[in-house]
Amino acid sequence: MTAPLRVGLAGLGTVGRAVVHELLDNADALAARAGRRLELTRVVSRTPRPEVNLGGAPFDTDLGTLTADDTVDVIVETIAGEDADAALAAARGLFEAAIAAGRHVVTANKALIALHGNTLLPAAEQAGVRVGFEASVAGGIPILNALTQGLAANRIEWLAGIVNGTSNYILTAMTERRGDFDTALAEAQRLGYAEADPAFDIEGVDAAYKLAILAGLAFDVPFDFGSVHTEGIAGVDVEDIEYARELGYRIKHLGIASCSDAGVRARVHPCLVPEHALIAKVDGVMNAVQVSGHAVGSTLYLGPGAGGAPTASAIVADLVDIARRERPGRRELRAVQSGGAAMDALRSAHYLKIPAVDEPGVFAHVAEALSREGISIEGAIQRARAIRAGEGAQWVPIVILTNVVAEADVRRATEAIEALDGVSGAIRRIRVADFGGAA
């Protein structure tokens, strides 16, 4: 294996700590993926956090030690702070120093890229310094990767996204609970989805930074935050949400960018979205970006848009990319048993359609046969309408939804049921896939 990629980290807030956690806890798997180890060699934070395990990496409160340290190949910038302007200035200074020192940079800082990317990125390229900023837009969703690589064959015509989880959470809460804006905002703040000063999110500034980045990459133009038309969600009340629903729409806070002969247009504002559109169903703090390209048509990318672990997922993916490109290693396959977990052991809920005769007691016998295998009934349907079978008997299918059980158990139970008097023919069995409401 080639030499490790040595990582220096600036910032130990939620995101910085999550990056440390991933680098230390997932080190072997990352090395197998990247073809080299990702080694945390220095950490800097304004505020010491002795409770965080840094895996032995030296700690300092002075940012300058990161760029001065020759054991650092790439600097991860996750500087946060109450004072946004000061944090941005510190991030910019660090980025410039990293370029001067020839260190690669990975950042989650959307303001930095949207406002200063036009000078920082070419300067980095000139210096042979790689820059990753996947984490700056839509958290863990690899949308920048999709735009710059996966969809590279396309002239992107437009994109539209829910890119601010706070605003989407508030609109979702207002829609679901028919409550007012202030109540929804207070709820979001209580749950940690909104800051004490929520202006940056609810006035659309955060979304506008992200849209400026998306538009720049999608249309191959400079980032232009100043030209993004920006409106927040404060002008939407619950009555609007109700009227919109009556008209067949949901209200979402969207960032929309398009490119035509007239130029690039980028705008962030509340929108009525047809209720059947998938993006209308993206609720809570989830983010989603829909992209339309001339060849591919319309594609959609959805996932968690914020939070420590999802943002760290994007940052570490950028690190893996830099590790691979710098010194290509060999991706290692794992010695995991393939096909090892036999279907018999698979556990899922089951839909069973049982061809049964409409006689007293049949349902009880079916329930008994299930019970013998430890299977309980979560739902059942037996319709009144009877189906006349050949001999004149009344056949009424019994439909049962079971609890989550092992495949082998449900197979034994269905064999026993098929052998019952009052049951004729094969049972239709379809497994239930439970996505746990994940998306």
Add this chain to the structure above:
Amino acid sequence: MTAPLRVGLAGLGTVGRAVVHELLDNADALAARAGRRLELTRVVSRTPRPEVNLGGAPFDTDLGTLTADDTVDVIVETIAGEDADAALAAARGLFEAAIAAGRHVVTANKALIALHGNTLLPAAEQAGVRVGFEASVAGGIPILNALTQGLAANRIEWLAGIVNGTSNYILTAMTERRGDFDTALAEAQRLGYAEADPAFDIEGVDAAYKLAILAGLAFDVPFDFGSVHTEGIAGVDVEDIEYARELGYRIKHLGIASCSDAGVRARVHPCLVPEHALIAKVDGVMNAVQVSGHAVGSTLYLGPGAGGAPTASAIVADLVDIARRERPGRRELRAVQSGGAAMDALRSAHYLKIPAVDEPGVFAHVAEALSREGISIEGAIQRARAIRAGEGAQWVPIVILTNVVAEADVRRATEAIEALDGVSGAIRRIRVADFGGAA
């Protein structure tokens, strides 16, 4: 700009022709993206198609000419044919010859990768030959790119996808029109979504190839098509779909792969999916893959899973990637007017909530003011319940949905309406985002 990447193409079926079209028609944009030109230098097809414009590239019916031609840097393999075994054997032979000749390979052939990828990919790596197969799974959705790069920081826990458009189309048609399987299949065949011999799709074999590829990349294990438990959709009837609906589910044909201590499990079969899950709403020929990683949580990727242009989108993206990695060039920014299309010119439908007094004639005056700006009313709500205003007058908001109009026109109209007798206060205006049912 560095030297062009010279592309040889095998196959002039739907996909091959779409690749030719993209390479010729979008050449300048691709060159700007890739940092070098993508030049079509040779085309081979068993059947000559003189009607296809090849941009001057020499044509031959003999595959051997592709590997023998030193003006070819990368071979795009899109061999199709009635005889699937023969097409697979030809594709495999071409791939091996390409490796021997040191030519990179891009393919859309899922059977080739799922069945022979375990030997072909390491052989290619050994020979320094790059291989792209993004197009082999889920058409234009850059899902392989997401798994291998965007989500590279994650231990993937499971993934579940709708990866066969034919099966999804048939299930959607049965669900929406409450029709039987044979009718839905005939409809799919008439629309070109199903082959004359549909077995490959509806028995789940196509989905199993794709799932084997997804699982291999997600879990860093060899491709193992033989271990994929495979069931098709023929066992689902419209009665099952109805019962499932009553229980709160949709029936979808899913490929599901998971990795645990017990090993990798991969299975393709019909599933009941909770109706609120996003993947339950992926209808028609659309594909979608949901991926759960330990850090990022759950993400979802959706788009067109088949067809010439979407598949070409994935193939050409692989070409761009090879072009960039081989000889990194500079991505060129375009001289497009940014922010040039002023908001005044933006055209959209609008939601207007007008604070109006509940008196005869007010609605008519509103309609007149809209009409003067060429704006028509697509929908309107005026509720019976009145809101008592300060002076005891009855205020009832008039809610109007307009047709698609220019921002400037609707602004003039709202100013005129705000000045009307019987209207008091500011009009709430929210734009409608119409995704055209795209997704």
